Amino acid sequence: MSAAYRPRRSVLYMPGSNERALEKAKTIPCDGLILDLEDAVAPDAKPRARENVCAAAGSGEYGRRELTIRVNGIGTQWHDADLEAACAASPDGIVVPKVNTPKEVRRLAAALERYGAPDRTRLWAMIETPEAILKADKIARADERLACFVIGTNDLVKELQAQHVPGRAPLLPALAQTLLAARRAGIAILDGVYNNVQDVDGFAAECQQGREFGFDGKTLIHPGQVEPCNAAFSPSVAEVEEAEGIVAAWRDGQGSGVVTVNGKMIERLHVDIAERVLAIHAAVAN
Structure with a gap:
C-alpha cells in the first residue's frame, strides 16, 4: 500500500445549516466530514447553508480531517450554484447524490474543471439506485477525478422496495457489486449509514460486516458513532x-x-x- 494512504474509517455527515454543529465538528475524532447541503437542509435554508459550509471548508480549522461538501443532486434548482461555490471553496472532495451513469461522472468532472476546482478536490459519487448499482463498474472508471463511492443504503432500500433488517440480506448483492467495481477501479468505497443511533449492538455488528466485506469505512449520522466505528475499521x-x-x-x-x-x-x-x-x-x- 502507498504511503499516501488516507484513512476513511469514519465519515460523519454534518448539516450545513447548523453553525453550532459545524463548530463542534472541529473536535470530533472522525477521519472525514461530509458538510451537507442536501437532505439535512430545508429548502429555505439552503443558501445560508451553502455560505456556511464553504466558509468552513476554506477555514483551515478542521485539522487532518478529510473535508467534503455534499451538494444537491443533478437537476435540482440548487445543484449548479452548490457546485460552483463548492469548487471555489476547494474542499478535499465534493459529494454528489444519486450519480447514475458514467456520463454524469464525466459531466461533473468537466464542471469541476470549468469552475476552477484544484486537482486536490476529488469527486465522490453516491451510489443509491438500481441503475447506479447495475452500472457501477463503468461509473467507477468514468473519470480520474472520481475518488470514492458512497453507498446510500437508505435510498437503495427504498428503491428496491426492500426492508431494513439485521444482516442487510436484501442489500448484500448490491454491496458486493459496488465493492467489486470500486476495487477494480482502485477507488475508495464507504458503507451507508446506520439509522438507529441508540442501537449500539446493531451498529457494531453492521460495522463489523462492512469491514469484513472490504469497505474502507462507514458514513455516520451521529458523533457518538465515531469512536466505535474507528475501532471497528482499525486493525486489532x-x-x-x-x-x-x-x-x-x-x-x-x-x-x-x-x-x-x-x-x-x-x-x-x-x-x-x-x-x-x-x-x-x-x-x-x-
Missing part, C-alpha cells in the same frame, strides 16, 4: 502482531517464495495483505 492488536510476524518471516526467508508462520504457509499475497494492515495501523496511530 492481534492483527498487527500477526502482520508484523508475516512480514518479518518473509524478509528472513529472503524471497524464497514460500515461508511458514505459526504453521501456516505464507506466500507473496499474504505479505501484501499484511503490509496493508501495517500501513493502516501506522496511518490511524499518528
